[in-house]
Every structure is written in structure tokens, then in C-alpha cells.
Amino acid sequence: MKCNICKSKGINIENGIYNLPFHNLKLCKEHYKSWFEKRVLYHIKKYNMFNKEDKIAVALSGGKDSISLLYVLHKLGYNVIGFHIDLGIENFSTKTKEKILEFHEKTQIPIKIYSLKKLIGASLPKALEYTKRPPCSFCGAVKRYYFNKLSKDIGCNIIATGHNLDDEVSTLLHNILTWNIKYLGRKYPVLKERNNFLRKVKPLFHVRNIEVLYYTQAYELPFISTECPYSTKSKLDFFGNIMNNIEKNFPSTKLNFYNGYLEHFDYFSQYFTNHTKLPDLQNCQICGEPTVSNICMICTLKEKIKGA
Numbered sequence: 626m627k628c629n630i631c632k633s634k635g636i637n638i639e640n641g642i643y644n645l646p647f648h649n650l651k652l653c654k655e656h657y658k659s660w661f662e663k664r665v666l667y668h669i670k671k672y673n674m675f676n677k678e679d680k681i682a683v684a685l686s687g688g689k690d691s692i693s694l695l696y697v698l699h700k701l702g703y704n705v706i707g708f709h710i711d712l713g714i715e716n717f718s719t720k721t722k723e724k725i726l727e728f729h730e731k732t733q734i735p736i737k738i739y740s741l742k743k744l745i746g747a748s749l750p751k752a753l754e755y756t757k758r759p760p761c762s763f764c765g766a767v768k769r770y771y772f773n774k775l776s777k778d779i780g781c782n783i784i785a786t787g788h789n790l791d792d793e794v795s796t797l798l799h800n801i802l803t804w805n806i807k808y809l810g811r812k813y814p815v816l817k818e819r820n821n822f823l824r825k826v827k828p829l830f831h832v833r834n835i836e837v838l839y840y841t842q843a844y845e846l847p848f849i850s851t852e853c854p855y856s857t858k859s860k861l862d863f864f865g866n867i868m869n870n871i872e873k874n875f876p877s878t879k880l881n882f883y884n885g886y887l888e889h890f891d892y893f894s895q896y897f898t899n900h901t902k903l904p905d906l907q908n909c910q911i912c913g914e915p916t917v918s919n920i921c922m923i924c925t926l927k928e929k930i931k932g933a
């Protein structure tokens with residue numbers, strides 16, 4: 626195989642050639658890096674996600690996607706900071722934190738690590754005893770609250786997450802099959818700021834899983850590859866496998882499927898706005914964050930934990 630740009634030769638990725646059949650491209654390591662970075666930049670600009678004056682908080686889970694996102698945005702010269710919440714899940718959280726610190730040592734990119742135990746008075750496993758919500762739904766709500774609040778506290782105005790094309794198409798397929806208009810009307814790669822919620826963006830929405838993995842390999846970026854013990858990814862993996870099978874027979878289906886959604890987004894968004902009454906938001910009387918009731922879910926939880 627030869628790099629399409631510089632014509633250097635290799636047999637496979639170990640020999641420095643990245644084969645990207647879905648783009649009809651073969652690239653050496655250096656050209657892969659610049660190709661990846663240019664594409665991310667192109668989509669940031671095309672969707673008007675942010676610019677060099679913005680301060681961007683990257684929600685870091687420690688996995689390959691969020692690690693790559695933080696790295697690529699930093700390489701592109703954006704003002705970024707990584708945010709991680711240590712959930713206190715035995716083994717898993719310690720290993721994740723170690724990888725994030727290793728990444729920081731290697732790259733010197735600024736990272737803030739917060740401990741859930743310090744923030745709410747309990748680790749995730751302990752806090753789950755105070756709720757009936759499924760672990761990931763509860764954990765997602767807690768992280769959303771703190772990413773929003775803590776990012777603002779240190780002057781960030783954008784939150785970026787590492788969702789990639791494979792994540793997006795498997796959730797899209799699932800939500801089309803269930804006609805979940807609430808999802809279809811709101812999952813654009815840019816979710817505008819409103820009511821004290823920061824703007825949220827997904828700069829890797831067009832990048833395949835494998836391309837993100839290649840990027841971490843090209844720069845030898847450390848990341849955690851074990852799954853969180855509470856993960857319920859199996860359902861999404863099921864839809865992801867369906868998409869992989871379709872793509873095998875009909876290359877580029879994933880990208881076309883997602884681009885089709887983006888083209889029709891205004892239609893879904895209009896439909897959603899016309900048919901759904903979003904609850905009025907107010908500021909929590911304790912912490913000031915947006916909420917549907919007088920006291921937000923986190924402040925209520927903290928009170929429960931304190932009183933236990």
C-alpha cells in the first residue's frame with residue numbers, strides 16, 4: 626500500500642499506512658494526522674461550533690473519543706480544558722484517573738479532575754442508593770449538571786463531547802425505529818445555549834470509531850479501554866452492529882444516513898417545537914442552576930445524603 630499523498634509504502638497500520646476504504650484513501654501516519662485534523666476543523670467551521678475566542682470544556686470520560694477530542698482541539702489551537710468527574714467506582718474510576726493523568730503528563734493539556742464524593746458527599750455506587758433511576762440515566766444527569774455548572778465557574782462558554790459517527794448513527798437508528806421525536810428534534814451536533822445551559826457541541830460527529838482509534842494510535846495517546854461496570858451499551862451495540870452490517874454491503878451508508886438526518890433536521894425540530902411543550906425552567910433556589918422545580922435534583926440529593 627502507498628500513501629495517496631507522499632507515496633511512501635507500508636503493508637498495514639504497523640508499517641505506518643492507514644487504510645480508509647470508506648474514503649477511498651490510504652495515508653501514512655503524518656498525512657493521516659493532518660487529514661484527520663483538517664476534517665475536524667472543517668466541520669467545526671461548517672457548523673459554527675466555536676472559534677478561537679471561546680473557552681471550551683471537553684467532557685473527559687477517559688475513553689478514546691474524549692481523549693482524541695481534547696487532543697485534536699488543542700492541536701488546532703483552540704482554548705480547551707479537559708473536565709473529568711471521578712465517580713468513585715471501585716477499580717474502574719482509579720484506572721480511568723490514572724490514564725487521564727498519564728495523558729496530561731504526556732501532552733501538558735490542562736485538565737481538571739473533580740471527585741463526585743467531594744461534590745455531593747457520595748460516590749456514584751453510594752448515591753445510587755438514593756434514587757430509583759437506572760444508573761446511567763442518574764449518572765448522566767449528575768454529569769450534565771456538573772459539567773454545566775463547573776465549566777461556567779471557570780469561565781468556559783462551550784461544552785464539547787466526544788460522540789462519534791458510530792455513536793450518532795446507532796442512536797439515530799434506534800430513535801427512528803421508535804419515532805422518538807424528542808430525540809430527532811434536538812440531536813443536532815450543536816445544541817444552542819439557553820436558560821443558563823452552555824452551548825453543547827459534538828465536533829467528532831462525522832468521524833468513525835475506527836478513525837478515532839487510528840488517531841489515538843498515531844499519537845500514542847493513553848486512554849481507558851475497559852467499560853464502566855454500569856454500562857448498558859449492549860442495546861446501542863445491537864443497533865451499531867446492524868449499521869456495520871449495512872455498511873459492509875453498502876459503503877458510506879452511515880455517513881449518508883446521518884447527513885440525511887442533518888438535512889432534514891429543521892423539519893424534525895419544527896415538528897418537535899410545534900408539538901411539545903417544554904417545561905418552564907427556573908433557577909434553583911439553592912445553587913442557581915436551571916431546573917423545573919424550586920430546588921434542583923442535585924441539591925435535593927445532597928440534602929438527602931447529608932441527612933442520612
Ligand code: Q46
Nearest residue numbers: 760761764765853855856
Ligand atoms: S460512567 Fe456513568 Fe457512563 Fe458508567 S454509569 Fe453509565 S453513564 S456507563 S458514560
Ligand code: ZN
Nearest residue numbers: 628631653656
Ligand atoms: Zn504520506
Ligand code: ZN
Nearest residue numbers: 909912921924
Ligand atoms: Zn440546585
